[in-house]
Amino acid sequence: MTISDAESLVMDVLWESQPMTADDVVQALAGRAAWQEATIRTLLNRLLKKKAIAAERDGRRYLYRPLLKRADYVHAESKSLLDRLFDGRIAPMVAHFSARQKLGKKEIAELKRLIEKLDHE
Amino acid sequence: MTISDAESLVMDVLWESQPMTADDVVQALAGRAAWQEATIRTLLNRLLKKKAIAAERDGRRYLYRPLLKRADYVHAESKSLLDRLFDGRIAPMVAHFSARQKLGKKEIAELKRLIEKLDHE
DNA sequence: GGCTTTATTTTACGTTTGTAATAGTAATTG
DNA sequence: CAATTACTATTACAAACGTAAAATAAAGCC
Numbered sequence: 001m002t003i004s005d006a007e008s009l010v011m012d013v014l015w016e017s018q019p020m021t022a023d024d025v026v027q028a029l030a031g032r033a034a035w036q037e038a039t040i041r042t043l044l045n046r047l048l049k050k051k052a053i054a055a056e057r058d059g060r061r062y063l064y065r066p067l068l069k070r071a072d073y074v075h076a077e078s079k080s081l082l083d084r085l086f087d088g089r090i091a092p093m094v095a096h097f098s099a100r101q102k103l104g105k106k107e108i109a110e111l112k113r114l115i116e117k118l119d120h121e
Numbered sequence: 122m123t124i125s126d127a128e129s130l131v132m133d134v135l136w137e138s139q140p141m142t143a144d145d146v147v148q149a150l151a152g153r154a155a156w157q158e159a160t161i162r163t164l165l166n167r168l169l170k171k172k173a174i175a176a177e178r179d180g181r182r183y184l185y186r187p188l189l190k191r192a193d194y195v196h197a198e199s200k201s202l203l204d205r206l207f208d209g210r211i212a213p214m215v216a217h218f219s220a221r222q223k224l225g226k227k228e229i230a231e232l233k234r235l236i237e238k239l240d241h242e
Numbered sequence: 243g244g245c246t247t248t249a250t251t252t253t254a255c256g257t258t259t260g261t262a263a264t265a266g267t268a269a270t271t272g
Numbered sequence: 273c274a275a276t277t278a279c280t281a282t283t284a285c286a287a288a289c290g291t292a293a294a295a296t297a298a299a300g301c302c
Contacts, residue, residue: 004289008205022249038292041250046289060298061249074206075221078214081202084129085195090218091231093199097211098239100196110212112236118219118229125259143279159262162280167259181269182279244302251296258289265282272275 001050002076003068009033010043014053015070019063122171123197124189130154131164135174136191140184 003011013028014020020028026040044064047053055062086093094111097103103111124132134149135141141149143165147158165185168174176183207214215232218224224232 006290035290036292038294039290042290042292045251071217071221074217077202077206078217079222081198082218085198089231090215090224090228091235094211094215094232095235096192096195096199097203098235100192101200103211103239107211108236108239110210111215111232112240114212114216114219115229115233115236118224119233127260156260157262159264160260163260163262166281181267246299246301248299249297251294253294254292256290259287261285263282263284265280267280268278270275270277272273 003047003050003052003073006033007043007047007050007052008073010040010047011052011066011068011070011073014064014066019056019065021058021061021063023061025064124168124171124173124194127154128164128168128171128173129194131161131168132173132187132189132191132194135185135187140177140186142179142182142184144182146185 009029009032010025012032013025017024017028022041022044025044026037029035029040044053044055048055048064052066052068053064054067055064057063082088082090082093086096130150130153131146133153134146138145138149143162146165147161150156150161165174165176169176169185173187173189174185175188176185178184203209203211203214207217
């Protein structure tokens with residue numbers, strides 16, 4: 001079961017700080033999404049049902065924390081895009097970006113350093 | 122208006138060859154998706170409504186061709202992922218992949234060549 | 243111990259998506 | 273020209289999503 005775009009915004013805040021009460025999550029999201037509290041609670045419940053997060057009772061409320069790891073989510077999403085659009089190969093993807101939105105000097109330097117390192121391993 | 126995953130499979134075949142009749146599309150998809158003809162026709166009609174493709178009458182049937190360009194679609198998808206998950210920066214994305222699924226020698230060489238070229242421009 | 247507050251659980255509702263079947267129409271053929 | 277064939281257009285329907293309001297339940301206060 002995959003998590004939706006809206007749900008992933010909720011995951012974001014839980015990945016940043018953990019565990020959180022529902023109210024904490026609402027506060028944290030205040031700046032990023034124009035959602036009513038009720039909406040956020042719905043999303044929390046859907047994430048629970050999908051086992052992407054867990055809830056532990058703490059007195060009268062719950063403490064939520066992620067079960068799904070950010071790295072795993074990021075990988076699943078990235079890999080799927082890479083496979084669908086670039087035949088699973090990274091170089092073409094980088095090439096695509098560089099063709100589209102000129103990479104800055106810094107980006108290039110950063111990439112260069114990274115590749116050097118990979119190359120020497 | 123964005124096109125869905127299923128719809129993008131239809132776009133794929135139209136990007137490969139163009140224009141095509143509905144029946145051509147059905148044939149082309151036979152190997153890639155287990156869809157009934159009716160399903161594919163629905164997808165074609167939705168793509169039409171979304172203006173991602175155009176249809177031109179040809180006698181009793183239509184010839185379909187893409188309006189949305191593959192490069193634009195690819196870019197929109199990739200950019201959105203890059204922004205959502207890697208703060209819009211490419212190096213971290215490459216780093217992520219290299220950490221997750223060891224890049225092959227060839228991949229690295231390919232990347233290296235690419236970066237060299239970018240660096241000298 | 244009722245009333246209010248606070249937090250959770252249930253229910254709602256319009257869209258989009260995946261997946262298709264059915265109805266309608268134009269062309270072809272006997 | 274009536275019947276069949278080929279296509280297209282309309283309709284269907286359940287699940288997922290975005291977005292939220294209403295109903296409960298539990299706790300604290302007067």
